[in-house]
Amino acid sequence: MEVKMKYNFISLLLVAAAFLLISSNNSKAQISLQAGIGGGMVSPLSDYSGTTQDFYSGKNYGLSSGYILHAKARLGLLALNAFAQIDYSSLSNDGESEPGKGKVELTQNILSIKAGPEFSLGLPLLPIKPYLNAFISFNSFSGETKFNGVAKVPSGTHKLEPASRIGAGGGIGAIINLGPMMKLDLGLQYNMLNLFGKTWEDANPIKDQRLDSYLSLNDEKDPLINLGGDEHFISATRSI
Numbered sequence: 115m116e117v118k119m120k121y122n123f124i125s126l127l128l129v130a131a132a133f134l135l136i137s138s139n140n141s142k143a144q145i146s147l148q149a150g151i152g153g154g155m156v157s158p159l160s161d162y163s164g165t166t167q168d169f170y171s172g173k174n175y176g177l178s179s180g181y182i183l184h185a186k187a188r189l190g191l192l193a194l195n196a197f198a199q200i201d202y203s204s205l206s207n208d209g210e211s212e213p214g215k216g217k218v219e220l221t222q223n224i225l226s227i228k229a230g231p232e233f234s235l236g237l238p239l240l241p242i243k244p245y246l247n248a249f250i251s252f253n254s255f256s257g258e259t260k261f262n263g264v265a266k267v268p269s270g271t272h273k274l275e276p277a278s279r280i281g282a283g284g285g286i287g288a289i290i291n292l293g294p295m296m297k298l299d300l301g302l303q304y305n306m307l308n309l310f311g312k313t314w315e316d317a318n319p320i321k322d323q324r325l326d327s328y329l330s331l332n333d334e335k336d337p338l339i340n341l342g343g344d345e346h347f348i349s350a351t352r353s354i
Contacts, residue, residue: 146190148297156182156203161352166209166218170264172327172336172348176220180205186299188232195232197247201225216264222257222274224307228283241291251281253307259328266344267325275317277331279308279354308333308354 157163157179169176182203189196203224211218230249237243257274261267287301314336317329324345327336336348 146188148186148188148190148299150186150297150299152184152186152299154182154184156180156205158205162354166207166220167212169207169220169328170211170216170218175222175352175354176207176209176218177205177222178207190234195234195245195247197228197230197232197249199226199228199249201228211261211264217260217262218264219260219262220257221259222255225254225256226281226305226307227252243289243291245287245289246284247287247303248284249282251283251305251307253279253281255279255331267323267328272325272329274328275315275330278311279331279333280310281305281307281354282309306353312351314348 158175158177160174162175162177164174164176166176168174180203182201184199184201186197186199201224203226204221205224206219206221208217208219210216228249228251230247232245232247235244235246255274255277258271259274260271262269283303283305285301285303287299290298290300292298308331312334314332314334315330317326322345324347327346327348331354332348333352333354335350336346338346339349
């Protein structure tokens with residue numbers, strides 16, 4: 115479901131993933147250790163989604179679905195687990211800057227480190243164990259924007275200044291037993307990537323130009339929005 119209403123405290127990344135886990139158990143202490151790798155699909159919601167025209171106007175980031183790669187470890191004790199996860203996500207989009215004008219190509223990459231508790235909802239005598247989890251995350255953003263024939267900005271490839279944000283999220287999933295040492299972990303996570311640390315930054319403070327607003331993540335409102343003009347157009351906080 116795509117969320118269109120804007121809530122500045124909600125963030126906006128939906129992840130579907132599968133992990134293949136190697137499992138080790140200490141039956142006497144009822145402790146288990148699992149580690150594995152996986153991949154899946156990531157879909158942006160609300161301010162992180164949209165079109166390239168939304169991106170050009172400063173309304174949304176204008177990204178579409180992409181892929182995600184993971185590494186995950188889980189330490190289990192009875193019904194309570196703790197997990198840590200590293201994700202690499204890549205999202206992109208392309209289209210016009212305005213109807214019938216210019217071309218924009220967007221790419222954003224996110225490296226996330228997550229950790230938190232996981233609660234097992236194991237069903238007796240079944241090889242499937244559902245679970246719920248919650249986590250905090252450290253998220254690092256990079257990417258680039260390509261403009262070609264777009265009004266008020268120079269054509270070319272422009273790198274996004276590296277940025278980091280603190281986020282949180284939660285998920286549901288199920289672990290399917292494939293054998294004594296092998297498990298399949300299927301899950302769905304909702305990620306709030308920029309709960310803390312929103313800023314607006316001017317990548318080139320010496321020159322007042324529209325391009326600067328695209329060179330940083332700029333998830334906070336432009337403090338000079340009241341000046342108007344083509345250079346200042348990000349008018350609200352944006353959630354990721």
